[in-house]
Amino acid sequence: MRKEHTVQELAYATQMSLRAQGNLLASNVISNEALSLVVEGKMSKSQYQLIRSVSVQKNCKLYPPYKCVLDAKKKCYPKKSEISVTESGATVRLQALLNHTAERLLIVQSDVIKSLSENEIGINLELICKWGCDGTSGQSTYKQKFSDGDGNKTDANIFFISLVPLQMFDRVNAHVIIWKNARPSSPRFCRPIKIQFLHETAKATRVEVDCIKEQERNLVPFQTIMGGKEVNIDFKLVLTMIDVISSLRKLPPKKLRSLSVYAVELLIPPSVPESSQISFNNTSDASDDDD
Structure with a gap:
């Protein structure tokens, strides 16, 4: 059979056979691979359909219809x-986002879980994620009015909260790692929690961080069935994605004097003249200001 048919024809026949048997998880592999191709290649809808139409003309039904790609997305x-x-932002509930993230990771690592024996994997897993927030300003503004709020909203500033999954492991046997983020500093696995038109201030940041921490305290483990047994996944969030340097640069000179010389050297831009830099030699001035 391998001599009479190409690999693409056999792959397509396998997909149709699995779909006819009701094994949709295995039949969706091709759709997920097509979605990965679109994302990695930054392809538009027309570009993907052009490639698929050319392959169909060559009697090679390698690429699924674009509708299947949308379903996988x-x-x-x-x-x-x-x-x-809303017209001023979008948010997703933290519990739902973590549950969906854990479920997708289990599906991706289903072969890894099945390869483990009963003694190597317990029913209690833990997913560690880092999260944080940041703001940006100087966005293009448009002459539009916002119906919600007090009329002072503007689209010149954007405030963003997100999380990144780092590692999923067995809580009983910590050396058994189910999944690990190979590129934790890359935005590839960045999962947005909230994005809104909001100016980044100390007060606004505290309010948004407290809101996420309140949801974190109310988190419950995610439960699912895999391999004929129940799997529970606990979540651990670590606030590490914060713009520390930008926040410290906004401190007044009086508070900057409490920092070390090496820390201040990192904060002061090279273009700042020496006359405006902070002096650390005159300790009497610092003590007078503190009084």
Whole structure:
């Protein structure tokens, strides 16, 4: 059979056979691979359809229809009921986002879980994620009015909160790692929690961070069935994605004097003249200001 048919024809026949048997998880592999191709290649809809039409003309049905790619893409998002969108921002419930992230990781690592024996994997897993927030200003503004709020909202500033999954492991046997983020500093696995038109201030940051921490305290383990047994996944969030340097640069000179000389050297831009830099030799001035 391998001599009479190409690899693409056999792959397509395998997909159709699995779909006819009701094994949709295995039959969706081709759709997920097509979605990965679109994302990695930054392809538009017309570009993908052009490549698929050329392959179909050559009697090679390697690429699934674009509708299958959209269906695979929709599975990468939490449920619509857990997402709230307004004209000034969008947010997803933290519990729903973590549950969906854990479920997708289990599906991706299903072969790894099946390869482990009963003694190597317990029913209690833990997913560690880092999260944080940051703001940006200087965005293009448009002459539009916002109906919600007090009329002072503007689209010149954007405030963003996100998390990145780092590692999933067995809580009983910590050396058993189910999944590990090979590129923790890359935005590839960045999962947005909230994005809104908001100016980044100390007060606004505290309010948003407290809101996420409140949701974190109310988190419950994610439960699912895999391999015929129940799997529980606990979540651990670590606030590490913060713009420390930018926040410290906004401190007044009086508070900057409490920092070390080496820390201040990192904060002062090279273009700042020496006359405006902070002096650390005159300790009497610092003590007078503190009084």
